[in-house]
Amino acid sequence: xxxxxxxxxxxxxxxxxxxxxxxxxxxxxxxxxxxxxxxxxxxxxxxxxxxxxxxxxxxxxxxxxxxxxxxxxxxxxxxxxxxxxxxxxxxxxxxxxxxxxxxxxxxxxxxxxxxxxxxxxxxxxxxxxxxxxxxxxxxxxxxxxxxxxxxxxxxxxxxxxxxxxxxxxxxxxxxxxxxxxxxxxxxxxxxxxxxxxxxxxxxxxxxxxxxxxxxxxxxxxxxxxxxxxxxxxxxxxxxxxxxxxxxxxxxxxxxxxxxxxxxxxxxxxxxxxxxxxxxxxxxxxxxxxxxxxxxxxxxxxxxxxxxxxxxxxxxxxxxxxxxxxxxxxxxxxxxxxxxxxxxxxxxxxxxxxxxxxxxxxxxxxxxxxxxxxxxxxxxxxxxxxxxxxxxxxxxxx
Numbered sequence: 001x002x003x004x005x006x007x008x009x010x011x012x013x014x015x016x017x018x019x020x021x022x023x024x025x026x027x028x029x030x031x032x033x034x035x036x037x038x039x040x041x042x043x044x045x046x047x048x049x050x051x052x053x054x055x056x057x058x059x060x061x062x063x064x065x066x067x068x069x070x071x072x073x074x075x076x077x078x079x080x081x082x083x084x085x086x087x088x089x090x091x092x093x094x095x096x097x098x099x100x101x102x103x104x105x106x107x108x109x110x111x112x113x114x115x116x117x118x119x120x121x122x123x124x125x126x127x128x129x130x131x132x133x134x135x136x137x138x139x140x141x142x143x144x145x146x147x148x149x150x151x152x153x154x155x156x157x158x159x160x161x162x163x164x165x166x167x168x169x170x171x172x173x174x175x176x177x178x179x180x181x182x183x184x185x186x187x188x189x190x191x192x193x194x195x196x197x198x199x200x201x202x203x204x205x206x207x208x209x210x211x212x213x214x215x216x217x218x219x220x221x222x223x224x225x226x227x228x229x230x231x232x233x234x235x236x237x238x239x240x241x242x243x244x245x246x247x248x249x250x251x252x253x254x255x256x257x258x259x260x261x262x263x264x265x266x267x268x269x270x271x272x273x274x275x276x277x278x279x280x281x282x283x284x285x286x287x288x289x290x291x292x293x294x295x296x297x298x299x300x301x302x303x304x305x306x307x308x309x310x311x312x313x314x315x316x317x318x319x320x321x322x323x324x325x326x327x328x329x330x331x332x333x334x335x336x337x338x339x340x341x342x343x344x345x346x347x348x349x350x351x352x353x354x355x356x357x358x359x360x361x362x363x364x365x366x367x368x369x370x371x372x373x374x375x376x377x378x379x380x381x382x383x384x385x386x387x388x389x390x391x392x393x394x395x396x397x
Contacts, residue, residue, distance in 0.1 A: 002065070002066070002069040003069075005069040005070060005072075005073070006055055006056060006066050006069050006072060007056060008072075008073070008394075009052070009055060009070075009071070009072020009073045009075075009076065010052040010053065010055050010056040010072060011052065011390055011394060012052070012072065012073070012076050013048045013049065013051045013052025013053075013055075013072065013076065014048075014049055014052040014053070014323065014386070015386065015387055015390055016044070016048045016076070016080055017044065017045045017046070017048040017049035017052065017319070018045075018049075018323075018382060018383040018386045018387065019044075019383055019387075020040050020041070020043075020044025020045040020048060020083065021041070021044075021045040021316065021379045021382065021383060022376070022379045022380055022383050023040045023044060023087075024037055024040030024041035024044060024045055024311075024312075024379075025041075025312070025372070025375050025376040025378075025379040026376055027040055027087075028308070028356075028372045028375070028376070029369070029372040029373055029376050032090070032091055033090050033091060033092070034090075034304065034307075035089075035090035035180065036087045036088075036090035036091050037090075037308075038090075038184055038307060038311070039083060039086045039087040039090055040083070040087050041311040041312065041316070042184060042187060042188055042192070042311055043079075043082070043083040043086060043087075043107065043187075044083045044087070045311075045316065045319075046188070046192045046311060046315050046316070046319065047079075047158075047187065047191065047192065048079065048080070048083070049319050049323075050191065050192060050195055051072070051075065051079065051114055052072070053199075053326075054114075054118065054195075055071070055072050055117075055118075057199065057203075058118060058121075058122070058151065058199075059118075059121050059122075060132055061128070061131065061132065061144070061148060061151075061199075061202060062121075062122050062125050062128055062130060062131070062132070062148060062151075063125065063130040063131060063132035064121050064122060064125065064130075065121070066117065066121055067117055067120040067121040068117050068120070071113055071114070071116075071117035074113050075110045075111075075113040075114050075117075076110070077110075078106050078107070078109045078110030078113065079106070079107055079110030079111065079114075080110075081103070081106045082103045082104065082105070082106035082107030082108070082109075082110060083103070083107065084103070085099050085100070085102050085103025085106060086100065086103035086104060086107065086165070087103075088103070089103055089169075100169040101166075101169045101170050103169070104165050104166040104168075104169040104170065105166060105170075107162060107165065107166070108162050108163065108165070108166045111158060111159070111162045114158075115155055115158065115159060118155065119155070122151075122152070126152050127145075127148070127149050128144070128145055128147070128148020128149050128151065129145055129148075131144040131145055131148060137206075140205065140211075143201055143202070143205075143212075143214065143217055144202055146201075146217060146218060146221065147197075147198045147199070147201040147202050147217070147221065148198070148202075150194060150197070150198040150221045150224075150225055151195070151198050151199075153190075153194065153225050154190065154191050154194040154195045154198065155191075156190075157186050157187065157189075157190025157191045157194065157228055157229075158187065158190070158191040160175065160186050160190070161183045161184075161186030161187035161190060161191065162183075162187070163175060164176075164178075164182060164183035164186060165183045165187075168180060168183065176232070176233060179235060179236075181235055181236075182232040182233075182235055183232075184307075185228055185231045185232045185235070186228055186229070186232050188307075188310060188311065188315065189224075189227060189228040189231060189248060190228035190229070190232075192315045193224060193228075193248075193251070193252070193310075193314065193315065194221075194224050194225060194228070196255070196314075196315065196318055197220050197221055197224045197251065197255055198221060200255065200259075200318075201217055201220075201221075201258075203322070204259065204262055204276065205262060207270075207272075207273070207322075207325050208262045208263065208265070208266035208268070208273065209266060209267060209268060210261075210262045210265035210266045210267075211262075211265070212258040212259075212261060212262055213257070213258055213261050216254045216255075216257060216258050217258070219250065219251075219254050220250075220251050220254035220255050220258065221251075223247045223248070223250040223251035223254070224247075224248070224251035224252075224255075226244075226247050227244045227245075227247035227248035227251060228244070228248075229244070230243050230244025230247060231244030231245060231248065232244075237294075241294050242294050242295060244294075245287070245290050245291050245293075245294035245295070246291070248287055248290060249287040249288075249290070249291055252283040252284065252286070252287045252314065253284060253287065255280065255283065256280040256281065256283055256284050259276060259277065259280045260277075260280065263277055270324070270325065270328075270339075271321075271324055271329065271339040271342045271343050271346070272320075272321040272322060272323070272324030272325045272342070273321065274321065274343070274346055275317050275318065275320045275321020275322070275324065275342075275346045276317070276318050276321035276322060277321070278313070278317045278321070278346060278349075278350045279313060279314050279315070279316070279317035279318030279319075279320075279321060280314075280318070282309050282310075282312075282313025282314050282317060282350075282353065283310070283313065283314035285309050285313065285357070286306060286309040286310040286313060286314050289302055289305055289306040289309060290306055290310075293306060299361065299363070301360030301361055301363060301368075302360070302361065304360055305356065305357045305360040305361060308353065308356060308357070309353065309357060312349065312353050312375065313350075313353050316349070317346065317349060317350065320345065320346060320349065320382055321346065323386060324342050327386060327389050327390070327393075329341060329342040329385055329389065331389070331393070332385070332388060332389050332392055332393075333392065334388050334392055336384070336385070336388070337385065337388060337389065337392075341381060341385050342382075342385060344378070344381055345378050345379075345381040345382035345385060346378070346382075347378070348374055348375065348377050348378025348381060349375050349378035349379065349382070350378075351371075351374055352371045352372065352373070352374030352375025352376070352377075352378055353371065353375055354371065355367055355368070355370055355371025355374060356368050356371035356372055356375065357371075358371070359371055
């Protein structure tokens, strides 16, 4: 019963994340303010999916069981409402001063439930020395332990970024100076990307039945752990930002190379693998744009392209690809279910994002708008497929 309660809560977060992807992509197409787009894609899509999979994966990775099985269902309404209010505050169609503060407060309360539950669950094993890695895979235990050790750092970034969000909307002491991109980088790079690296080095070798180049693992994890705080503290310019951008580039490039090696070595091909591959390649583009912003004077469109590539490309397509491993499209029997539909979603998201980047960099509005429309269709296809699988498989639970 405990496992089913956690599983149900986990699915609720993943389903909400897929819906927020559609909302975020629709906000891009509608040209809503950047803050609303970031909230929908980062808080709504990326972090809700992170919450869901963290509840279901991390306790086992640390050889533990979830301390409070009801925690996902308790947290869910707080972070969902917090995201909705923060997104609405970004639109500012109505000038209601309390919306942002209420949204940030609700978000922080939900995050507090998450961190309290996972912290209590992992107590006594915060470094991840106990991995629950079986004897058949004992050769992977050293990588598993190293990857585990960086998960608490990602949680610290989640706490700091969430507090910074609340402080900027209230009278609490600010983190740095309250500049919103600082909190966004703490959450996106510090929590989202670092968990992709840490969990990825545990999960992806097992999915692809191959080994990554092990010398890259500590380089990626250490660089990925140091970069977010340097970027957040260094924005909008200066040596600290340069250092953070360089470290993030090393981490993403190392992860992309690691995944490419896994992909080439893998004896199996599944549609989800191509989503993660696209995410890794977009990650290279994203850090390239970030370096340009850190050390040069790029056009205005580069900043917009940078956050879209990272949220929809590196993080988004990686999430989409991995989701098809946990919830295989081929098991669905409803119309449109299958690997081909999943491939269409990945292709549309990738081509749409490429078109947006091209349009933003070349200052061709029609190309950027067309790409946004294409990506939105891809997001709808993905969400429809995932929700259909959930309804068919778990609808009576």
